[in-house]
Amino acid sequence: MSKRILVVDDSQSIRQHVRTTLAEGGFEILEAVDGLDALQTLTTRTDIDVVICDVNMPRLDGLGLLDELKAKGAMARLQVLMLTTEGQPAMMQRAKQAGAKGWIVKPFKPPLLLAAIKKIAGQ
Amino acid sequence: MAIADTLNNLLFTSTLGLFKAYGVQRAEDPAGAKETASTLAAVVGFTGAAISGAVVLVVDSALLRSSTPIPETTERDWLAELSNQLLGRLKNRLLAYEVEVAALTPTVLGSVRIVPNGPRNQRQGITMAAEGKRATVWIDYQVKDAQRLDKLARGDAEVGREGDLVLF
Numbered sequence: 213m214s215k216r217i218l219v220v221d222d223s224q225s226i227r228q229h230v231r232t233t234l235a236e237g238g239f240e241i242l243e244a245v246d247g248l249d250a251l252q253t254l255t256t257r258t259d260i261d262v263v264i265c266d267v268n269m270p271r272l273d274g275l276g277l278l279d280e281l282k283a284k285g286a287m288a289r290l291q292v293l294m295l296t297t298e299g300q301p302a303m304m305q306r307a308k309q310a311g312a313k314g315w316i317v318k319p320f321k322p323p324l325l326l327a328a329i330k331k332i333a334g335q
Numbered sequence: 336m337a338i339a340d341t342l343n344n345l346l347f348t349s350t351l352g353l354f355k356a357y358g359v360q361r362a363e364d365p366a367g368a369k370e371t372a373s374t375l376a377a378v379v380g381f382t383g384a385a386i387s388g389a390v391v392l393v394v395d396s397a398l399l400r401s402s403t404p405i406p407e408t409t410e411r412d413w414l415a416e417l418s419n420q421l422l423g424r425l426k427n428r429l430l431a432y433e434v435e436v437a438a439l440t441p442t443v444l445g446s447v448r449i450v451p452n453g454p455r456n457q458r459q460g461i462t463m464a465a466e467g468k469r470a471t472v473w474i475d476y477q478v479k480d481a482q483r484l485d486k487l488a489r490g491d492a493e494v495g496r497e498g499d500l501v502l503f
Contacts, residue, residue, distance in 0.1 A: 223412060225403070225405055268419075298423065304501065317423070318498075
């Protein structure tokens, strides 16, 4: 069964770019336009394996989403990779402490993202 | 090196690096070129304890289309994302100078002819060109705490790289 990946980014361009990049991995891709949209999806669906998440987004940002997921105990079943323009060590540390598995600073290299997701998803 | 020189150098290398990452190589040095004919521009602000301001990115439609990895996306959305990533690159380079800023949401402007206009900080557009297509970028800023910008004024820091994966 293919792994389900939720791509969380307020940029349609990035969501499409990630979707195209991961297409050859055979993943099922879902999208969320910000952290709150992602939280609603992840609260109602328990069949999502990996989350690729931006940091700076309206309504609820990526680090806020991690905090919410951790508080709900959802991080135990999710593999989260942050994909963002941010490179601040303090932010990376906060994501790590919340349970994220990795961090990529945009712009991403498609082969690297695909390899990272395969590794994180255990595929 | 003055703060303005370092900022302009960081902005220029950030712009070149960003377009290179999306397959657009700088092909010429348009000395004296100060503007780009365009129908789209993006403005993205930044703010921090030491400095605040905005970066403006004006791009030819042809160069914008050349740079997008997703042909079906809209020019407006892609330019917003490009400007967001440009400021991200600048932010990450400023971190090496111990200058921390937060980015604001990009605004995309259409159907306008935008050129840099002085005199604040002697703002000048920096133009890069590839295959006859141009992008002009400039930064407008206000120093809030000059003491925090010592390292930036010296212009001597190593900067990090985008695109690398860090696994926790």
